[in-house]
Each structure stands twice: as C-alpha cells, then as structure tokens.
Amino acid sequence: MRKIFVVSLGFILLLSSYSAAEETIKMATTTSTYESGLLDYILPPFEEKCNVKIHIISVGTGKAIKLGENGDVDIILVHARKAEDKFVSDGYGVNRQDVMYNDFIILGPQNDPATISGLKDINEVLRRIYNAKYTFVSRGDDSGTDKKEKSLWSKAGLNPAGSWYLETGQGMSATLRIADEKDAYVMLDRATYLFNKGKIRLKKLAEGNKDLLNFYGVIAVNPHKHPHVNYKLSVALIEWLTSGECREMISKYTINGSQLFYVDSRE
C-alpha cells in the first residue's frame, strides 16, 4: 500500500509541475531567424522587462502564417512581403512592422560547374544552373526563402523541374546540409550562411543583387478574429522589436565578426 502511495504522490508532483507561473505568448517564426541565434539575444531583455515567456515555434514562413490564421500563435515574425500583406488584408493580422533585413546568396560546389561565380545578374545565374541541369536544392516547404526562390525562377522565365531539382521540405540549415552533402547549388539567407560557414564545403558564388534583398516583418494576430490571443503583449513585443534599443542590438549581433541582420527603414 505504501508503494502505491509513494508512486501516486510522485505522479501528482509531476502533474503539478505543469502549471506555469508567468504569462506566455507564442511566436511563430522562420527557421532562418531562429537558427541564427538572434532571438536568443534580443528577446531576453523584453521577457525580463514584461515578465513574460516567449514560446518560439520555428517553422517556415508559410506555416507560420497558417498558424497565425488559425489563431494558434499570438504573433509572427516572417519574411515574405506578399504573403504578409495578404495576411493583413484578409483580416488575420494587424500592426505589421518592418524589423530588419539581410539578403539571399547562392552557394555552390567549389569547382562551380555552372560557372556562376561572381555574376551579379540573378536571372543569368539561374539560367546557367538551369541549362547545366546541375543539382539545385530547394526548400520546397512554402517558407519565405522558398517563396522568394520560386518567384526568382518565374521572373527568369524558367520552370525548374526534373531530377536535378531537389525539394527537401525542411528548414534552412537542414536544406543547406543536404546541399552540402550532395555538392549542389542552393539559395539561402546570409544569416544561415554565416552561422554555418565553418561547417560546410560549399562556396559563396553569387550575391549582391537588389532582387536578393530579404526583409523581415512582424505582425500581431488580429484579436477581433481570435479573441483569445494575447494582443497586448504582442503589441508590446512589436514595440520592443522596433525600438531604438532593440534595433541597436540587432545591428550589433555578429557571428565571427560578420553582421547578420541590418535595420533600416526602407520605402
């Protein structure tokens, strides 16, 4: 009998350790932002100030927006302007703000079989990879990076398909790892590149085109659509992300001496 008592006591203790004391909000964000480690750097001051715990769910932009539409998260931090605008105009999101930007780059094998090294014109880069039918690894997960890549292909008038075009359906780092193992071309954001630089063999081949800029925006989920969301804290978080103090932190965030994200009001 005593054994049963001890076991059930332990069980109750385990169950009771569930109740969280502080307030929490859920933020869906992209794998590229999350894996860069930036959020672990800029969010703790806010968490401390407002005595809140931010639960970060790291998924692609497409999924993050879906989570927002369904009201499964309170706030999203994503990078796909068109989809963001649709999210707001459909009434799911409010108070969209620019947060930061960086750019996409193209990596490829050391010997560069499609000879794209140094090219500035992204259309030409994609055309050469397309013509060479050399392995290209795509996210294929409807993330911000994936949307961007797809839009670049269609802008160049190309329809990538075939055994050379691989869609991983995974996050940015995982996709980069697959590209690296397959010695393939891949498009990725600069933050993920810098973060993984020492761990891959692929070489940076093309960059520096205006078409490749990558803007991140934050949007609160509309409380009129989903009354249960924590709108007050979401707004406070947006205020923090766009505050001078946080912007300075973002600018100062570096990995191996390279800056990952830039803050600048565009438009």
Added chain:
Amino acid sequence: MDYIIDGLAKAFKIIFSLDKEFLLIVFTSLKCALVSTGLAALVGVPFGIVIGHKKFIGRQFIITVLNTLMSLPTVVVGLMVYSFLSRQGPLGSFGLLYTLTAMVIGQFILSFPILCGLTVTAVRSLDRKVELTTLSLGANPIQGLIMLLKEARFGIFAAVIAGFGRVFAEIGVSMMLGGNIRGYTRNITTTIALETSKGEFSLGIALGMVLLMIAFAINIIFAQLQRNSKNCLCIG
C-alpha cells in the same frame, strides 16, 4: 572522423558538467513519458484486465483492433491530435497546441494500445485453473480476481514498461504537438533532430547516450520481470 571524436568529447563534457539546458531537455522527456504512461496505465490496465478476463461478444475484435493500434505511426497520431487541438479544431478553445499537455495527449494515445493490449495478453496467458481453484476453495469472485491479478502482475508491469519505452523514444508526436519550443517542449528526440539539422553533433550525441542508457535500463528491468514471472509460474 574528427568531428565525430570532437562531438563525443564535447558530449561527455555536457553530460558531466550537468549543463542546465541538457538537464531540462532530459527532464522534459522523462516528465511527458512518465505522465502519459501513468495515465495510460490508469485507464489501459483495468480495460486490459476486463477484456482479458471476461468473455463477451466482440472481444476477439477488440483484441485485434488493439493489436493493430500498437503499431500506430506516431505522425498519424500527431496529425490527428493536431487537427483536434488547433484553434480551428473542435478542442481549439482550450489552446493546447504546442504545450506539454498536447504532447502528453499524443503520447497517451500511443502508449494506451500497448499497455492495454499487453495486459490482455498477460491476463489471458494465466492458467485458468488458478482462479477456479481459488473459487472452489470458497473465495468470492472479487478474491478470485485479486488472486488472478497477483499472478499477472509481472506481465502488467512489463506492459507499462513497454508503453513507456515507446513514448520515451518517439519523435513524431513531440515535434508536431510540442513544437520543439526551447526551454518548454523541447525534449531529447526533437533536440537530436534539430541539432543534426544544424550540423551540431555534441549535444545530440550526449542526449543520444542518455536515450540509450535509459533504454538499456528499461530492458534490464524488463528481463528481470520476465525472469521473476517465470519463477512465479514454477511455484504456482
């Protein structure tokens, strides 16, 4: 080869320095698996005893269903529970998606058929004569049932441990329903997946070792139980 050795060295450092994040991850895995298996045992074992003991129409069908559910794919459970718990789903108003509770629900569904099914097997495999003898010696049906349970206890323990082993090592449910939130729902298996995708091996290896050690411990207990139950049968 270097990165594996390097990863191993760092892994040992993480384990022996009792890194806070590492401990929290292990604790999260243990907590969810213990709670979900515990709840599944509370419901599954009584069910299993009834199904194993009583004869009724449709019994064989239920047993077949239970056996099928034992190999339920974790991602299917993840998908089903996700669609129910999402704010758009029927249970959305509880706001349970991406919480520990959601993981426990998913893991409960995973371990329940195993617990229930193996309990049925344990009860059925008992010698019917034990109960009949007890009854013929003047025991009432309740006492007869208690005698039966005493005989089956090792098999039931084994069922609980098998259920625990399943949920402790699964990733589908944890990833889809927990969301791999750092410091909250991140557990051993989701961390290993994340760290591997990031190309970081040390924390993954450290956690892999913990997972292996716990699986090893579970199997030792399992083997011990089986030996005990054999001894018991000899005496009985």
